[in-house]
Amino acid sequence: MNLLKKLLKGIGIVLILFLGFILISLFSDSRRTSYLEISAHPDLETNSYLIKNVNVVPMTKDTVLKGKSVLIENGRIKQIGNQIPSNGWEEIDGENDFLSPGLVDMHVHIWDRYDLGVYLANGVTTIRNLRGFPMHLRIKEDIAEGKIVSPQLFTSGPILTGPYDLGDEKIQVQDPQMARELVREHKAKGYDCIKTYAGMPLNIFNAVLEQAEASQIEVVVHPSFEVPYGNNFQPQIATVEHAEDIVQQALSYELDTTILKSVIAQYGAGRQTLSPTLTGYSKILEMLQDDDVLNSEQVAYINPLVKKVDSKAQLERWTSEKETDPDIVERIQEQHDFHLHIVNELNRIGVNIVSGTDAGIGITAPGFSIHEELAFYLEAGMTNYGALKTATINPSKVHDKLHGIGTIQEGKKANFILTDQNPLENLKVLKSPKWVMVDGRKLEPGLMEQFKSKAKNRKGLVASALRWVEYLMVEK
Template identity: 55%
Template sequence: MKYLKILVKILVALLIICAVAVGIIIKLDYNTTSYLKLKNQPTLQQNSYLIKNVNVIPMTSDTVFRNQMVLIENGIISKVAKHIKNKDIEIIDGQNQFLSPGLIDMHVHVWDKQELGLYLSNGVTAVRNLWGMPFHLRLKEQIENQVIIAPQFFTSSPKLTGKDDLGDDKVQVSSPEEARILVNSYHKRGYDFIKTYAGMTEAEYIAIVEEAEILNIDVVAHPSFNVAYTEQFHPQIATIEHTEDIVQQPLNYKLDTLKLQQIAREMAMRKQAFSPTLTGFYKIFEMLTDPNIENSTQTQYINPLLFEMDSKNQIARWQNEKTQNPSTTKRIKDQHNFHLYAINQLHKQGVTIVSSTDAGIALTAPGFAIHQELNFYKQADLSNFEVLKTSTINPSKVHSQFNNMGRIVEGNLANFNLTIENPLENLNTLSTPVWVMVQGRKIDKNILQEFESKAKNRSNKLISALRWVENLWVEK
């Protein structure tokens, strides 16, 4: 009995020490991300302005409305016209520069708050997070309650897959009944979408789609190998993810242009929207060809725990693959070029394409990746206007939550990028916005630069590890 009491005291002491340590780690993270708090940015409290002398790219058509005025009231576009009477609110001089809708990245994986600043500094005013964890729900609440300044944030559930598709990053579902229970649970907890993954069985997939229809919650599908590819085209499936999965699944790893065209026609006929994530795949080619990629500039903006646990392993994996099979580099480059052709064919068939990067995986840096992704669409022979549609108006067609974004029209949210040049002529100008506005809050260049510098080489491995442990505890 004496030794049992001693053991209990030791366990209690250890629990207290752990609790104190966790509290300290959370407090440190709170302090290091305080620059995102709205109360620390008094200039961001304003969300009503009159912008004058600005060239508006409405994204309703391939045009520019020259020398316009834009009235913003409480974060909403109230009027766009040549002349608007001043309502005694702050005036912003657009200086004959170009106002376009904020960019939307439809496939990201957020690991920390610092990434939110990176998205804003790159002109991204809304993100769709597709690897839901408990901390994302807290983050979403903070953003919606205007505690921190961030892109508009929407998150899927944890990734649902079949019982044989192992891995701590996924939730294994053992039956259709369990799938329905999980869909209900995620819906009640506040996740915006349901995410399905590659090992989902057909029966479980059907159960998820049916339950999602009942609850009116969209499903985002990483295609399952156990369900015919075109059978995953369904009105409840908001988007099908990943161009490489077209190659891996219906094309059976063959770069088959004829079969690709059949898939494109079917996707268009079924009105299935598509999320390409070309950048995430292209990072493999960069890992194969750049011997210094581990020390590249953009790796300094990747979550440090992710970099240690995933990025370095990916680099080693592909370097080893190259050593074992020297033809790997050509194979990956050929597949990337095929991806560009696939985007061209999907676009020609009229498929709604939404810009997506897979940022937050391997070496795909948050924020920066969107500009590489858009340039890939340009290489796929889309016009600048068509490229911009993928990151503005097209996402607004995919989810009801995005309906008031992507166009500069009355009633929409004031999510903007102001650029020196016209992005309809030069897409690269979007990577260096003069200022960004999200829900009517204007973020000047000096603040955007601060957001970027604070995220560079950040030290937050411990808090990231705690979030991962929490995810395993809650979801597994």
């Protein structure tokens, strides 16, 4: 009996120590990201300003409104005019620079709060997260309550796939009834949209769409190999993801321009939106061409758990592929170039294209990747204005909750980038903003550098793993 008591006592002590370790890890990670709290920066308490002497890039059309004043009240644009009286408003001198809407990345994966600051430092003021955890709902709540400075966060629920598409990061939906229940559940929890994945069979896919329509929640589709590609052009579907899946699914891995014409026509007829995520695919080339890519500057900004597990696994996979098949580098390059052709053809007929990068997995860094994506759109034949539309006004057409962003107009959110050159003439200038404004809060260069430095080579592997365990326990 005494031995049993000692054993139970020992187990109790171990459990207490383990629980203490968990709490300390989460508390430490929370303390390390406290630099995002608005209360930590007195200047961020203000979200009402009068910006004077600024050239406005409204993104409603390909033009610049010169010498304007912009009045911001409680994070919203109240008035745009030639001469707006101060009337006691705190003033910002625009110094005859260029004011553009904040950028939008419509396909990201957020793993911790450090990512939020990196996005802001790169001029990204809205992000759409497409793998939802309970953590993301807590972030949304803190943003809504004005506790932290962050990009606007729009998030899907956990990824839904079919019963045989295995993987901890996805929920294996067993039948249509389970699909309907999950759609209702994710809507009730506060997720903004439903995300479907590559292994979902047609009957379950149809059940998701039917329930999404009934529950008034939109669906974002990673096309499924078990669903004909043409079924992705339905009104409940807000966007289709990945140009690569046009090749891999609609074209059966053939770079066939003849069959592509029919797919392009379906996009046009269905008025569907595509998020190409060219950057995410292009990173395969980087891994094939650079064995030391995990030590690159941008990878230093990726979550430590992702870097240790996913980034490493992807590099090992593609290194192994190259060893057994040296021609793979040429094939991946050819497919990437074909993706540019797809984007050009879709853009030519006026399809709504939204910038998404797949940042947060592999070696695709948050924030920095949006500038790579826009550069690819230029390479695909877009004008500067056309490329910038994909990360500003185009996303505002996709979800009702995004209608308040993407242009500089009265009533819209005061999400801005100030640059010393006109981005309609040189998109690269967006990489180096003089300042960024989100919800009317002005982020000076020093603060943006702090956001980046805090996230670079950060700690928090254990805390990230614990949040992953929470996801598995709560959502799976």
